[in-house]
Amino acid sequence: MRVFIALSLPQYIKKTIGDFLEHLKSKKYNAKFTNIENLHITLKFIGEFESHNIDSLSEHLNHIAMQHKPFEVNLNKCGIFKNLENPRILWIGQDKNVSFESIALSIDQLFTKEIHTLHITIARMKNISQHQAKELLNLTNDFLSHNNLTVKVNEFSLFESILKSPSPIYRQIKNFSLQA
Numbered sequence: 028m029r030v031f032i033a034l035s036l037p038q039y040i041k042k043t044i045g046d047f048l049e050h051l052k053s054k055k056y057n058a059k060f061t062n063i064e065n066l067h068i069t070l071k072f073i074g075e076f077e078s079h080n081i082d083s084l085s086e087h088l089n090h091i092a093m094q095h096k097p098f099e100v101n102l103n104k105c106g107i108f109k110n111l112e113n114p115r116i117l118w119i120g121q122d123k124n125v126s127f128e129s130i131a132l133s134i135d136q137l138f139t140k141e142i143h144t145l146h147i148t149i150a151r152m153k154n155i156s157q158h159q160a161k162e163l164l165n166l167t168n169d170f171l172s173h174n175n176l177t178v179k180v181n182e183f184s185l186f187e188s189i190l191k192s193p194s195p196i197y198r199q200i201k202n203f204s205l206q207a
Contacts, residue, residue, distance in 0.1 A: 028199070030076045032088065032134060034068040034100070034127075034180050036147070037113040041066050044119065048149060050179045056159055058117065058150040062194050068100065068147055070122070070127075070183055071134045082186070084137070085201050088185060091133045092203035098126035100145065102176035105167040107152075107160060108144075114160035115153075117167060119176075120146035130183065182207055 036044075044065035052060055053139045076084070089161040101121055108116040121127075124145050147166070152160060189196040 028076060029074060030081075031072040031186050031188060032070040032176075032183060033186055034070065034101045034178070034183050035199075036068070037067050040102070040176055040178055042172055043174055043176065044147070044149065047167075050162065051150070051166065054151075055199065056163060057155040058152045058159075058163065059194075061148055065146065065194065065197055066147055066149070066195070067186075068127075068145060068178075070131050070143075071138065071141075072140065085185065087125050087137055087182075088134070088201075088203045091130060092183065093206045094133070095130050095205045096206045097179065097181045098124070100127065100174060100178045100180055102147070102178065103171055104173060105133050105164060106144075106146070107164055110159055111157055111164075114155055114157070115151065117150040117152060117160075117163055118144075118148055119145035119167065119171065120144060125157070126180075 044066055048060045048063070051058075062183050065201065102119050104122050105117070105119050107114045108110045110117065127145045128143055132140075150163065184199045184202045187198045187200055188197060
């Protein structure tokens with residue numbers, strides 16, 4: 028099974044971002060926009076994982092959750108992964124969040140370490156011009172400047188990613204409440 032660890036978003040945040048994505052879809056950009064029900068903040072993409080090891084992973088994740096306090100995320104930044112010359116992902120997020128980074132680093136101790144950028148993938152881009160990518164980035168920045176998207180994070184979750192066409196299905200396996 029394919030799994031990842033993520034922060035869920037409240038429905039009103041999903042709706043606000045979803046309405047914005049519907050607006051972008053109507054403009055016919057060469058991008059695949061994330062379905063509203065799949066919006067989340069990824070802590071760690073694990074990939075293929077043996078289902079019989081889920082209980083052991085859950086114990087470790089529960090231990091990590093108990094060592095961290097609830098915190099807030101202010102979704103006020105956007106960007107493009109890789110870069111404007113080679114755009115692949117349009118995202119909304121926050122520059123730095125010490126609490127998020129602390130949890131992500133704790134999870135990294137179970138797997139491989141990586142650089143973490145607190146973000147929500149809102150679009151995947153293929154064969155898009157640099158001009159269109161920059162336009163999408165500017166529209167997203169304008170959207171963020173007119174919306175207060177603050178999320179209170181009380182838990183993170185383990186999800187299964189089921190690959191289906193036209194978009195994946197994310198099934199929540201277990202939640203882990205922040206406690207410290």
